[in-house]
Amino acid sequence: MAKASLSERLTQELEKLVTEQLRPNDKLPSERALSEQYHMSRNTVRVALNQLFLRGFIYRSPGKGTFVAEPLDNRADVAAAFSFTQQMGAMKRHPESRVVALRQIPAPPMVAEHLRLKHGAAVHVLDRVRMADHEPMMVERSYLPVAALPDLDKALLKDTPLYDLLQAHYGIHIDTVDETFFADLMAPEYAQLLNVPPNSACLKIRRTAFTTTGDIIEYTLSAARADQFVYHVQHANH
Structure with a gap:
């Protein structure tokens, strides 16, 4: 089985974060904070967040940040x-x-x-x-x-x-x-x-x-x- 990429692994970690630790409408940490927390580049964080957005786990508010979506x-x-x-x-x-x-x-x-x-x-x-x-x-x-x-x-x-x-x-x-x-x-x-x-x-x-x-x-x-x-x-x- 092919090894998961960094962005895929981070996507899985962030999915656990939004589904198990946070509640709907909670604000996610910034890209910079997530990059530091998971020791990955901001580009990798951005790719993972885009995947969560496309899957309906999060939503974005321009100028406000990224938030947890209702299941x-x-x-x-x-x-x-x-x-x-x-x-x-x-x-x-x-x-x-x-x-x-x-x-x-x-x-x-x-x-x-x-x-x-x-x-x-x-x-x-x-x-x-x-x-x-x-x-x-x-x-x-x-x-x-x-x-x-x-x-x-x-x-x-x-x-x-x-x-x-x-x-x-x-x-x-x-x-x-x-x-x-x-x-x-x-x-x-x-x-x-x-x-x-x-x-x-x-x-x-x-x-x-x-x-x-x-x-x-x-x-x-x-x-x-x-x-x-x-x-x-x-x-x-x-």
Whole structure:
């Protein structure tokens, strides 16, 4: 059997460090400190850290450092459930939503286009922090047409998930959703709400929700913590 390279051996040592001695979101020592601790060059340390990053064991925050990621098996799969509430329930975690703001604005052109509304039509802008077991997981900004939800207010949303409210209060059933995912860096205002370093890795999600009549009732932009979410897809080759 071929002898493991220095970087492979160090990768194994650092994997033990992050999985057995450190906790999620703990900060790793600097490259220089790791180089001195393991008596290896900084280039070897950098290669090992890159391997851990590619394998999902760590995440990086520009200007802040390198941190331990949540174990992959413990992260929510953003593609696995119809709604955040269902998703957390399936994982035996207690879901919560905190309404940060709810206001009405004339729909900007991009929002109007996504909701199939006339430019300037009134829309609700709903900002929420989604939590699991009291831990902030995701920030969402949802746009909803005022014409379809004229009396929407914070009181209605206090104890009822949005999709449940649409069904029970307005008789609107969400039939399908279309989502797009892409990697990005966490904006400072979102990082503060989620208790993560600014510019840390995040997963951006664009969601469009369709009713049973084919109307669009929701357009949502979300920023999810990369250390708490994964995107898992299973393909079949038939």
